[in-house]
Amino acid sequence: MPVKLKYGSNKASGNRSLIERLHLDNSIVRGLLVFVLGCVVVAISVLGYYYFKYEHVVDQRLHGGPIFANISQIYAAPREIRPGQKISADRIGVELRRAGYNYNSQLGTYEIKGENIFIKPGPQSYHTTDGATISTPGGVVQRITAENGASLSAYELEPLLITALSEDNSRTKRRIITYKDIPPRMVEAVTSIEDRNFFEHSGVNFLRIIKCGIEDVASGRKRCGGSTITMQLARGFFLTPEKQLKRKMIEIMITFQLESRFSKQQIFEMYANQINLGHRGSYDINGLGEASQAFFGKDLKQLDTAECALLAGMIQSPSRLNPYRHPERALTRRNVVLESMVETNAITQSEATRAKAEPLRLAAPNVDASEAPYFVDMVHDQLVQRINDQDLAHQSLRIYTSLDPELQQVASEAVEAGMKDVDELVRKRYERKKEGGPITYPQVALIAMNPHTGQILALVGGRSYAASQLNHAVAQRPTGSIFKPFVYAAAYNTSLNGTNLDGNGPFTAVTRINDDLQDFGTAGKSYMPNNFVKGEYPGMVTAVDALAHSLNIATISLAQEVGYNNVASLARSAGIVNARGTPSVAIGTYNATPIDMAGAYTVFANNGVHIKPWMLASVRNSSGDIVADYSAEAKQVLDPRVAYLTQSLMEAVMNYGTGGTVRGRGFTAPAAGKTGTEHDAWFAAYTSSLLCVVWVGNDDYTDIKIQGADAAAPIWAEFMKHAIKLPQYSDVKPFSPPEGVSIARIDRATGLLSDASCTDKSMSVAFLDGTAPTSSCTQMSDNPQNFIQKILGLGGHQDSPAATPYVTPRAQAPNGVTPTPAQPANAAAPAATDQPAQETKKKKNIFQKIFGGGHDDKKTDPNSGQPPQ
Numbered sequence: 001m002p003v004k005l006k007y008g009s010n011k012a013s014g015n016r017s018l019i020e021r022l023h024l025d026n027s028i029v030r031g032l033l034v035f036v037l038g039c040v041v042v043a044i045s046v047l048g049y050y051y052f053k054y055e056h057v058v059d060q061r062l063h064g065g066p067i068f069a070n071i072s073q074i075y076a077a078p079r080e081i082r083p084g085q086k087i088s089a090d091r092i093g094v095e096l097r098r099a100g101y102n103y104n105s106q107l108g109t110y111e112i113k114g115e116n117i118f119i120k121p122g123p124q125s126y127h128t129t130d131g132a133t134i135s136t137p138g139g140v141v142q143r144i145t146a147e148n149g150a151s152l153s154a155y156e157l158e159p160l161l162i163t164a165l166s167e168d169n170s171r172t173k174r175r176i177i178t179y180k181d182i183p184p185r186m187v188e189a190v191t192s193i194e195d196r197n198f199f200e201h202s203g204v205n206f207l208r209i210i211k212c213g214i215e216d217v218a219s220g221r222k223r224c225g226g227s228t229i230t231m232q233l234a235r236g237f238f239l240t241p242e243k244q245l246k247r248k249m250i251e252i253m254i255t256f257q258l259e260s261r262f263s264k265q266q267i268f269e270m271y272a273n274q275i276n277l278g279h280r281g282s283y284d285i286n287g288l289g290e291a292s293q294a295f296f297g298k299d300l301k302q303l304d305t306a307e308c309a310l311l312a313g314m315i316q317s318p319s320r321l322n323p324y325r326h327p328e329r330a331l332t333r334r335n336v337v338l339e340s341m342v343e344t345n346a347i348t349q350s351e352a353t354r355a356k357a358e359p360l361r362l363a364a365p366n367v368d369a370s371e372a373p374y375f376v377d378m379v380h381d382q383l384v385q386r387i388n389d390q391d392l393a394h395q396s397l398r399i400y401t402s403l404d405p406e407l408q409q410v411a412s413e414a415v416e417a418g419m420k421d422v423d424e425l426v427r428k429r430y431e432r433k434k435e436g437g438p439i440t441y442p443q444v445a446l447i448a449m450n451p452h453t454g455q456i457l458a459l460v461g462g463r464s465y466a467a468s469q470l471n472h473a474v475a476q477r478p479t480g481s482i483f484k485p486f487v488y489a490a491a492y493n494t495s496l497n498g499t500n501l502d503g504n505g506p507f508t509a510v511t512r513i514n515d516d517l518q519d520f521g522t523a524g525k526s527y528m529p530n531n532f533v534k535g536e537y538p539g540m541v542t543a544v545d546a547l548a549h550s551l552n553i554a555t556i557s558l559a560q561e562v563g564y565n566n567v568a569s570l571a572r573s574a575g576i577v578n579a580r581g582t583p584s585v586a587i588g589t590y591n592a593t594p595i596d597m598a599g600a601y602t603v604f605a606n607n608g609v610h611i612k613p614w615m616l617a618s619v620r621n622s623s624g625d626i627v628a629d630y631s632a633e634a635k636q637v638l639d640p641r642v643a644y645l646t647q648s649l650m651e652a653v654m655n656y657g658t659g660g661t662v663r664g665r666g667f668t669a670p671a672a673g674k675t676g677t678e679h680d681a682w683f684a685a686y687t688s689s690l691l692c693v694v695w696v697g698n699d700d701y702t703d704i705k706i707q708g709a710d711a712a713a714p715i716w717a718e719f720m721k722h723a724i725k726l727p728q729y730s731d732v733k734p735f736s737p738p739e740g741v742s743i744a745r746i747d748r749a750t751g752l753l754s755d756a757s758c759t760d761k762s763m764s765v766a767f768l769d770g771t772a773p774t775s776s777c778t779q780m781s782d783n784p785q786n787f788i789q790k791i792l793g794l795g796g797h798q799d800s801p802a803a804t805p806y807v808t809p810r811a812q813a814p815n816g817v818t819p820t821p822a823q824p825a826n827a828a829a830p831a832a833t834d835q836p837a838q839e840t841k842k843k844k845n846i847f848q849k850i851f852g853g854g855h856d857d858k859k860t861d862p863n864s865g866q867p868p869q
Helices: 002-063 089-099 184-194 206-219 229-238 245-261 264-274 288-296 305-314 327-343 349-356 367-371 373-387 405-433 485-495 543-548 552-562 564-573 583-587 594-600 640-656 660-664 713-723 777-782 784-792 846-851
Strands: 073-075 108-113 116-121 132-135 143-146 161-164 172-174 276-280 283-286 398-401 443-449 456-460 512-514 540-542 609-611 616-620 626-629 634-636 672-678 680-686 691-697 741-747 762-768
Touching: 089 108, 089 116, 161 172, 161 373, 172 288, 184 229, 184 264, 184 305, 184 327, 229 245, 229 264, 264 288, 276 288, 276 305, 283 288, 288 305, 305 327, 305 349, 327 349, 367 405, 373 398, 373 456, 373 616, 373 626, 405 443, 405 456, 405 713, 443 594, 443 713, 485 543, 485 552, 485 564, 485 640, 512 552, 540 543, 543 552, 543 640, 552 564, 552 583, 564 583, 594 609, 594 680, 594 691, 640 660, 640 672, 640 741, 640 762, 660 713, 680 713, 691 713
Parallel strands: 073 398, 172 283
Antiparallel strands: 073 161, 108 116, 116 132, 132 143, 276 283, 398 616, 443 456, 443 691, 512 540, 609 634, 616 626, 672 680, 680 691, 741 762
16 A cells, blocks of 8 residues: 555656656747747848838939939941942941841841841931932942932941040940840840849749858858859849848849849840940950940841850959950850750750850950040040030940041050060160160050041050050151151242342252251250261252152251241141241241141142041930031141142152161052151151051150150051951042142253253153253253353242242131042142162262262162161
């Protein structure tokens, strides 16, 4: 019994312990439940707080204006199609597609039928909506017919887009696209490698995030990317890129906001405009639209499968996968994307194999060539001045300019190639002279323009825009000897009214000028300049030889006779505003910019009319309405006869003077120009349709110690050789003399008319009517009077009647630019066409100094490439 009682007591005690334990367990469970519930409440509260907090942030970002501002865009000059040009209907169609024409574009449409193309500009076109049909049998434009059946002499295509203005001070470029602008292959490429389930999930792939979190913990690095496309967009719009848990939670909250507000297509469109794809030059490339142009030079719609895969692959690491710097990495990543597209059934394995076989076909790496950044910067600065608005980039403007993209490409390539040769010359000079310290490599500028309209067609402002944004095309530099033609033009001005220079009769190309060492000092101060080759003083030389061989002393001597103030005044009227009436003005010691000098040379190329270089044509708003139109500024500076006579002297520079370098490099078309060396190296010259100025010099203003003929002229020759192969510049014609100018064949040894008994060294020389010699070289020895006249400087033109001064201005075109008369096919030969043979250098005797014989010892074969400066 006691045992039984004891047993019962133990059982009761056990029951109580169990009950107590159950109560305790229930308490723990309740506590846990309360704790979990509390955590849930806290989590919901926190998430709710952040959700509503970032809902406000998202609202501000989305409703504070357009997500992406429509950036103002810069367009090239419209390409002009003319009968006779070598271009096919298909090629015209390619250019129109690049401009934005398609079957339903508001910009314009076109239709190709065989070798004919019908073009119809739309309501948003730069042009009126008048259409035309261009017939191109055999790839040559035969005729252009308007919609009304009228025959047209020319037709302008839609201007091509060059680039967009930078969005902000961070130098970001973006071309806004819509989802419809994105080819399906591009969407498939991006989603296959970045977010395969993008169109199915709700914005966050939690399994992928957990997996990446485990990988990051295991590796000790934050390298795994678990973000969906929507999350990447959220991060790019609102957050900083660092990887932190708090930032990831905020990213998720914003992702939910975006997914609840936008469709998948809208999200992808924003993503395609927002992603960074590296940089080109000094600009960041944002968005697939800008990247397509930057890396392939194409519109996004024109990309093939391999190109879409390349861009999609770059998203992961734009700098490391940049195809210009790391082509092998870029190709490997592209092929990974192609395999991913096979796995997602976007393409077949055979399509992937074909795409993998494609090599990289990138746009030219030279950003200066494709986007003309120095030119664009100048356009922006001019717009700020004229429209007086600093925020031009965000006004959705269409800015139409003077640029020719094809010529810009040629200019950039010529500069790139030419500066390699200049660098080699610099290195050799340092090695030869054993100069200490680092080598100073020079900078460069090239300006190409239409001499008859003032249109700046191409502009390179430096070696590399990425390295330096300093635009040397607008840098003030001493002009050197490219200024000298203005001295000779001022001298020709005196001939218009019959004024004699120092008793020698009216000034002509064969007027003798003293090139002996002399003092041109003023106000009691000595000024005794040397020629470029010190110690060489040829004595009395003809004007044509003095300019051809860039003789400093002879040129200053002529300026002294003409009047330094007259020379400076003429130069200022031609746009060289810093010129002053001192002896040194004659040899270009005063500053001007390369653009100034390009404008100044239009007075010689354009019948005496100076046209201020321009680059802005028109500004339109996004609807195509005109905001502002701009016209050229032109004024008559020289009599057309004086312009031609000076030009004929510059033809001699090209044919047997210091400009002979360009002939030795294969440029044979009619041209006129001048070299220059004054610390810097210059070359300024032009054909009948194209004017180009090249400058090479050091940023620190130290002497480059290289002649213009060796540094600048080769770049000019390289540029012009390729430029005249373009259809729009191929019709180079000889220069035609205006009324009142005649051409005579002159014996170079005597300066008299050439006949059969003279030396075989003669040249064609332009003269103002009534000022040419009347005696021949044979008559000089037979006629004592001519002999005495020659000794006394009284040439056969001494008693000729004065030329009639220029009075009547030329007719003005509606745009304010003086029209240039058409150049006939049978135009007169260039004013100087001789190619002298090499001579042995001889010491001059007294008779050679009187008659000018012997001065030809400085001439060099233009093929030598080493003419004296």
